[in-house]
Amino acid sequence: MSEEKKKKSLIDELIYDNPVFGLYLGICSCLAVTTTITNALGMGVAVIAVLVLSNILVSLVAPLTPDEIHIPVYIAIIASLVTIVGMVMQAYTPSLYDALGAFIDLIVVNCIILGRAEAFASKNGIAASARDGLMMGLAYTLSVFAMAFIRQILGTGVLALKNPLTDTTLFSLRLLPVGFDIPIFTTPTGAFLVFAILAAAVTAYKNSKDAKAAAAEKARKAAEAKEKAAKAAAAKAAAAAKKAAAAQAEPAKEA
């Protein structure tokens, strides 16, 4: 029972509270890095690393930080982490670093990271903050991966994944015949289209789920009310019966 509940909340966290399609945060990088799944996964890993570490550090320093300067402090923490991640990527995955370009540095101003620092990490403990960072990072990675998956297949016809450490192609799969690719999906226009489709799909999913939950809630309330009414009726009947019994008893007493 509790296991299932936990599982459900995991999916909820990934889809319901999805930073990209649910909260519309961090869209800019989402549009830019989703040309191939390799870039998307690389960006996702970088964001996860920054998000987890920044959430941990922010939750540590939050009690010591005066309220007036908390945003500069958080930004300094995040910027240092992004610089570290960028340098590590430059050292070990140079091709990925080149492909992502300025968007690695721009993780600093990615709304998801400062948003989670502000909204969650500054008010919660280390373990909870780290978990929140991981979940948000995974949700971001899932979003960019979904976008890159669609864009790469439709735009180039080939789904290919590279190992950024060694620059070897792990697999390359042609899914559309030659000449049947739709190059608009490799352009920013295509990114907007795919983003809009996915955001609409997530919203539709949420709406249907909300409607279902509302219907279930209504049914539960109706059942409760019915039960209450039945109880009240029963109580009334019992009271009436008591009265009747008392009334019957009275003449007997008189007699």
Add this chain to the structure above:
Amino acid sequence: MKLNFKPAPNYRSKQSTTGIMIDLTLCLLAVALFSVVYYFKAYGSALGTRVLINLVATVAAALVTEALWFKAVKKDIKEGIMSSYGWVTALIITLISSVNANVYALIISTVLAILFGKLVFGGFGQNIFNPAAFGEAILMSTFAATSADLLSGATPTVTYKGFGWISTADQLSGVIAQYGGLGKMFLGMYDSTMGSTCALLILACLAVLIIRKDIDWQTPVFYIGGVFVISLIVGLVRGAGIQYALFNVLAGGVLFGGVFMTTDPVTSPVSIPGKILFAIGAASFTLIIRWKSNLSDGVLYSILLMNMLTPMIDRLMDGSQIKDSGKLIRNMLIGSCAFIAVALLVGIVAIQPKKSAAAEPETTVIAAEALETDAVYDTAWADAH
């Protein structure tokens, strides 16, 4: 009092939207028939059937897209399709494309145009951009590499782009002679985008549509007239003569776009002064794009740009049509003069004739040069406006 709320186009006349669209469809079919006959006669059955396939495939793609959409949003499919007029979009996209256009590219462009240009905005009457122009922009900007190479000759706009759209009268005469003279260009007996060649037929369609009160005469007349007058002034000042103005109107998609695309009631302004301002703005943009951009023709993007400005024009022309007519006409005149002034300034001062192409006015050389100036757009495609 009973108030009716429904999306544009709202008309006071008895002519219904369906009636307008039927007339428009018949006119487009006439233009399509002309191009089928032309390609059958000029190039035999291979190209003739190709035109037919392109037309049928795009119309089918449009209808299927709409059927799937109305099924997905749980509306009556037949009623939805009949009140959405997707086939008009499909026909226009095919007719303003070259016969070289890949069928697959045409289908995808039509589907994206119907879906993202019209249906996601709420369907017919709610879209911001002319769906056909939207689809053609997708076709031109992303499918340039996949066009089939059936006709090697460059279209008039591409050829003249090689001269930078301005040149001496001799060079212009050479280009016109290459397509059989202005008379043949008027009759449409040359290769260009499929539907936009026969000026006579398009003008006949214009007359029919105006007489049957399907469209207001102001938009096409001021659009085509605007292109003519501005290019006439530029042609006279730059020494290319009156044939420059005639060439500017006949070559490319000015007539087709003016009759079938600027008149779209959904994406053009509501008031008559607004329509005039819209048409003159589009005419100015058409010429500015021809002169200064990498594209060989500017009809398509000028219409899309003016679609974007339509809400602003409507706001500028806000007010009672009868009570504030002085103010509306003043706004219209100021706006139109501004557009024309910019176009004339660009035409007279800024454009430079290309001397190098003038030395050897061979199609292939010019096409190669046009490719040089524009790596992104294939020459044959760029002509599609």
